[in-house]
Amino acid sequence: MLNLTYNVFLFLQYGLALLSFVALFFVTAPYGRHSRKGWGPRMGERFAWILMEFPAFFMILLFYVLARGWTLIVPTVFILFWELHYVQRTFVYPNLIRKSDRKIFPVTVALMGFSFNLLNGGVNGWYLYRTASQYTVAWLWDIRFILGAAVFLAGYGINLYADRELRKLRDKNPDEYSVPRGGLFELISCPNYFGEMIEWFGWALMTWSWPGLAFAVFTFANLFPRALANHRWYKKTFKNYPKDRKAIIPFVL
Ligand code: NDP
Numbered sequence: 001m002l003n004l005t006y007n008v009f010l011f012l013q014y015g016l017a018l019l020s021f022v023a024l025f026f027v028t029a030p031y032g033r034h035s036r037k038g039w040g041p042r043m044g045e046r047f048a049w050i051l052m053e054f055p056a057f058f059m060i061l062l063f064y065v066l067a068r069g070w071t072l073i074v075p076t077v078f079i080l081f082w083e084l085h086y087v088q089r090t091f092v093y094p095n096l097i098r099k100s101d102r103k104i105f106p107v108t109v110a111l112m113g114f115s116f117n118l119l120n121g122g123v124n125g126w127y128l129y130r131t132a133s134q135y136t137v138a139w140l141w142d143i144r145f146i147l148g149a150a151v152f153l154a155g156y157g158i159n160l161y162a163d164r165e166l167r168k169l170r171d172k173n174p175d176e177y178s179v180p181r182g183g184l185f186e187l188i189s190c191p192n193y194f195g196e197m198i199e200w201f202g203w204a205l206m207t208w209s210w211p212g213l214a215f216a217v218f219t220f221a222n223l224f225p226r227a228l229a230n231h232r233w234y235k236k237t238f239k240n241y242p243k244d245r246k247a248i249i250p251f252v253l
Helices: 002-026 045-066 073-096 107-131 137-141 143-172 191-207 210-237
Strands: 042-044 103-106
Touching: 002 107, 002 210, 042 045, 042 107, 045 073, 045 103, 045 107, 073 107, 073 137, 073 143, 073 191, 103 107, 107 210, 137 143, 143 191, 191 210
Parallel strands: none
Antiparallel strands: 042 103
16 A cells, blocks of 8 residues: 555656646746736745745655664765755745845745645655665765766756856845856856756766656756746847857757
8 A cells, every 4th residue: 555655656746747847838837037916825935935845855854764764874875965955945045035025926836836845855755765775885886876976966066056146146136137147157047947957867866766767857847948938038038138048958958
């Protein structure tokens, strides 16, 4: 029964990725620059981010404790990587984004984010719980782990850097959007999404797991259409927007 439940949740993760990928080409999630009326009540942006991301932070930790993960090296390394991202995203990022806390974030979007993170944190945590003793220390020398960890950290670094650059623009000009300049922004409109996407492909590689891959696929399905929408928005909004800049994949798209 437990096996069946796990498989159903895993299947749901892949199903949601596919559904989101198709739907997000037609409907861009209505927050940030794509904010618009007709999506019901709104809440403070800071609290929305904490609410959305908390289940991902918490669920994996719960399974780690249930599995007594601290007695095992590889699960401990995995959770350190995961929480490196989620402590930042849940507790640090929301406190940096905006000085004011106007009610601008649609509750529906926050609830969708919350539900997905509950599922995703749960399935990744459950997977680690089920397999905790199967990863021996030798896994840390496996090329999949080494490459995956390197890709994860590279993506994490890019994501942090790009979010920080955007924040600087927001701080300089709290009520307007500006054209980001420098670094990866010269190549693509959304380096933060690019970093996030490669980060979770790194996770999939280093854990070599179906739930890890499901999260990587979902992140791509979620952020790729939004990056295209952001890129279109930049080109429409700024007449002088750099012509050679791509949306999300340097030199390609
Ligand atoms: P955005 O790039 O749309 O916005 C990030 C922040 O920068 C916001 O505060 C935004 O302000 C500000 N900003 C963005 N562009 C400009 C600009 N040109 N000028 C001034 N300020 C700007 O990212 P998201 O809000 O969509 O995502 C935030 C983080 O969450 C990212 O790191 C992303 O990778 C991650 N994320 C991950 C997902 C996943 O599936 N794994 C899903 C969604 C997000 P404002 O709010 O006013 O637009």
